[in-house]
Amino acid sequence: MGLVVQKYGGSSVADAEGIKRVAKRIVEAKKNGHQVVVVVSAMGDTTDELIDLAEQVSPIPSGREFDMLLTAGERISMALLAMAIKNLGHEAQSFTGSQAGVITDSVHNKARIIDVTPGRIRESIDAGNIAIVAGFQGVSQDKKDITTLGRGGSDTTAVALAAALEAEVCEIYTDVDGVFTADPRVVKKARKIDWISFEDMLELASSGSKVLLHRCVEYARRYNIPIHVRSSFSGLRGTWVSNEPQGEQPMEQAIISGVAHDTSEAKITVVGVPDKPGEAAAIFRTISDSELNIDMVVQNVSAASTGLTDISFTLPKTDGHKAMEALTKARPTIGFDSLRYDDQIAKISLVGAGMRTNPGVTATFFEALSNAGVNIELISTSEIRISVVTRADDVKEAVRAVHSAFGLDSDSVEAVVYGGTGR
Amino acid sequence: MGLVVQKYGGSSVADAEGIKRVAKRIVEAKKNGHQVVVVVSAMGDTTDELIDLAEQVSPIPSGREFDMLLTAGERISMALLAMAIKNLGHEAQSFTGSQAGVITDSVHNKARIIDVTPGRIRESIDAGNIAIVAGFQGVSQDKKDITTLGRGGSDTTAVALAAALEAEVCEIYTDVDGVFTADPRVVKKARKIDWISFEDMLELASSGSKVLLHRCVEYARRYNIPIHVRSSFSGLRGTWVSNEPQGEQPMEQAIISGVAHDTSEAKITVVGVPDKPGEAAAIFRTISDSELNIDMVVQNVSAASTGLTDISFTLPKTDGHKAMEALTKARPTIGFDSLRYDDQIAKISLVGAGMRTNPGVTATFFEALSNAGVNIELISTSEIRISVVTRADDVKEAVRAVHSAFGLDSDSVEAVVYGGTGR
CATH class of the missing domain: 3.40.1160.10 (Acetylglutamate kinase-like)
Incomplete structure (x- = not known):
């Protein structure tokens, strides 16, 4: 002991x-x-x-x-x-x-x-x-x-x-x-x-x-x-x-550990960024100089006709105003068309080390969302996580659909209280 | 500065x-x-x-x-x-x-x-x-x-x-x-x-x-x-x-500084104490062994017929129970008749270094109390203080009478709030 x-x-x-x-x-x-x-x-x-x-x-x-x-x-x-x-x-x-x-x-x-x-x-x-x-x-x-x-x-x-x-x-x-x-x-x-x-x-x-x-x-x-x-x-x-x-019931690690969601973030899209070296760096240097932390970052392939691309990223809603201000100020230097701010988003993430060796996981994940009629706005993956951004209104639907699709539902409904002071 | x-x-x-x-x-x-x-x-x-x-x-x-x-x-x-x-x-x-x-x-x-x-x-x-x-x-x-x-x-x-x-x-x-x-x-x-x-x-x-x-x-x-x-x-x-x-208005020290009163004490009288050396010591050793603090102590002259005397002392009411317990326990050893406990008392004190050289102060003090119809139960004096114990009911009457008798009353009634947390 x-x-x-x-x-x-x-x-x-x-x-x-x-x-x-x-x-x-x-x-x-x-x-x-x-x-x-x-x-x-x-x-x-x-x-x-x-x-x-x-x-x-x-x-x-x-x-x-x-x-x-x-x-x-x-x-x-x-x-x-x-x-x-x-x-x-x-x-x-x-x-x-x-x-x-x-x-x-x-x-x-x-x-x-x-x-x-x-x-x-x-x-x-x-x-x-x-x-x-x-x-x-x-x-x-x-x-x-x-x-x-x-x-x-x-x-x-x-x-x-x-x-x-x-x-x-x-x-x-x-x-x-x-x-x-x-x-x-x-x-x-x-x-x-x-x-x-x-x-x-x-x-x-x-x-x-x-x-x-x-x-x-x-x-x-x-x-x-x-x-x-x-x-x-x-x-x-x-x-x-x-x-x-550990403990009395040692278990095999599950393929998927769980589904997490987060509605505390906002999405900023920088529209019409010239697709050339140094542009993304200039944008994120502006953000980090303001001591703001960003989460997901996604850049689409640029349209061949214009040579322009869009860069989207998510960050805590509480930092949204500060980031928009910093970017607006830096616009003449960086050179982009416009900014779009959206705080009606949710992030849904599937986590599990098992997905490394299970190539079907990504497909099952997207199918589940699609079957639930949930539109995907951004995607970002790591070796043991897939995250997507959806409309905030869709978050419950999306989480339930993914949870079910990966066989995580229990047979019974557990009675739990959820909360905490965060301190 | x-x-x-x-x-x-x-x-x-x-x-x-x-x-x-x-x-x-x-x-x-x-x-x-x-x-x-x-x-x-x-x-x-x-x-x-x-x-x-x-x-x-x-x-x-x-x-x-x-x-x-x-x-x-x-x-x-x-x-x-x-x-x-x-x-x-x-x-x-x-x-x-x-x-x-x-x-x-x-x-x-x-x-x-x-x-x-x-x-x-x-x-x-x-x-x-x-x-x-x-x-x-x-x-x-x-x-x-x-x-x-x-x-x-x-x-x-x-x-x-x-x-x-x-x-x-x-x-x-x-x-x-x-x-x-x-x-x-x-x-x-x-x-x-x-x-x-x-x-x-x-x-x-x-x-x-x-x-x-x-x-x-x-x-x-x-x-x-x-x-x-x-x-x-x-x-x-x-x-x-x-x-x-100190300050802008230096003053002569007054004969009398003020009148204080205290209703937080109780009086214990040890009745029928043999009037011989060591008796008082035994009583107060008992009290101090219980880690209790006493304030005034008064012993009357013993009655010649019995050879017995009474010893009275005051102490905080909050310690009263503990003191009575200790004395009761020590009674067989010390040898006294009985104990009397009284928590309906007040102590009134007149304070002033000037009374050292003003022999009339004591007389004026007792006259004031007597004129107000206040009975005195115990008296104790130091060089710059006289204290008496009276009935608790008489305390306001007594304080006012003494305050007046020594010319301490102001011409106007001052508006003050009185209180405090004592910390």
Whole structure:
């Protein structure tokens, strides 16, 4: 019985009852002989309430102070959780990110972990305590200022601590039963995945699956820390994410892991670009100079008659305005006809390492969409993923059709709640 | 123009509006050419809400975790205050007690400051920033755990920082205009005191005046830091507490500084104590072994016929039950007849260094009470204070009578709000 890192999200510790329930589960792991380190997020709506207060005093809050403010959230939840555990007769100590040795760079609101020096945590668990660590936060290496890790930060804290402490597993407790073959809110017959490789999980995460964030899975893959995503409301096995199949039910890797969708992106089309070297580069240099991230990029064959081509790309809707502005400004230099902006799109992705050796996958995918009457606007593929852009209105239809076509539908409809705070 | 430490209590920063108002006042001091260090308490009811949460998860919260929890309160207010100042175009940085170098012992919930090493604060203000420091909190010297300073802790933080930074003055902003000659809720004609010596302020504080706590005044006296108690709602001069009269209106020290009252104590009478050496010692050893603090102690002359005497003492009501239990248990050993417990009492104290050389003060005091028909149950005096215990019902009558008798009544009724979070 080794060391286990458990992470509980904000919805699992939303109120005193939730905290007491989580405390019981933690104590169980301890009773089973594990050393236990727990990473916890802020309670339910705390973060939103703090953001609301910040907006009341300042329209553009300073990064340093915003981080100082937000980290109060985990301070509350971790202290309460430690109290609840002690109330069950077990020893517990809470630690801030700084006390736990989570060292980051100085980029406030989205700091990256540089190093983890968990000396105090090791000391605490070796003395028989359960250690409770604030997720989402760290301390900057140079200035010793409090930082936060941005969206999904608590998951990253958990995986980083698991790596530094050489834990057996990092358990991510959430309000769903695991990772599903599709979003269960859209596909009623979506199945819980028992095991998925890091590689496929990375593709799902970057294709719109919100259970685990890309960054956290990447960290786990680099340090080879198995992640077990499971519900804090049930005792069921969830989804293992690792290099090799794990747990009581080892399985062959499926050809297809799942179908993800994403409606948070917009599409920009640059119309009438001269088809000559350097044009695409000029366009994407303009975008990257504005510090915007783009996702899919597609260029069609140019029409022979005009020597002009169109370049389309997708990016987060929230960056759409900024990108249009930058491109409009650069138009005289780059030389294109016009810009088209479209935020009524959806991206549907099929992910699975098995498609490498199964040439029929692409055909089946397109047939399924076509049979469902869904029009495809853009296509982009990697070795283990196919993504298409469709109308936003078609997204549910499209996901269900693809899910069915690849035999992913379960026999029964599973009852799941889907959500989470994203912290 | 030197360095000023300003402290704002929870009622001054109860909401976003309050924070913005306080930010303006801080910026004014900065514009006037001062280096400014601000100590801030938790917003309004935050502390009570956190205590309520703690009680929901654990009936007896651990001291270490309770401190971790409560310190979230100042983290929120200080970050918001720094944001609000930056929004006014001035640079501000917030610091936790630990970052500000407030080093304490390890007694959780009521830690004492051992040392202040404000290197980061000095650096921040020398770089032109306004430094915002969390009141009420520190870090323990040996274990590096987060501690809190207990009731009135933020005032103590402010005075300790003022001493370590060699500030010109420590301004304590509150929701009253200063220290009054009596509680204005009881005596409508109470006057604001322009200047009071450390010595008299210490006696007032230990006699029930709640504007400044004993501990904070003691600290200020030891390091000779002038305190200016004033309202955060007005720009008026408040009360200066210092060795020598200060400010634009230096004054002679009055014979009497003020009248304080306290209804938070109970009286225990040990009846029928054998009048022989060692009996009183045995009683008070019993009390101190239970870690209870007592206030007034009075022993009457014993009745010659019985050789028995009564010993009475007062102590906080909250400790009453524990003291009665300890004494009851010790009765067989000590040997007394019975115990009487009375929590319907009030203590009225007259404070003023001038009474040392004015022999008539005591007589005037007792005459005033007698004329008001107030019965005296216990009397205790120091060189600059007379305290009596009366029925709780008589307290207002008694305070008003004494206030009047010593010519403390002002000509006009001052409009004041009286309250405060005591943190």
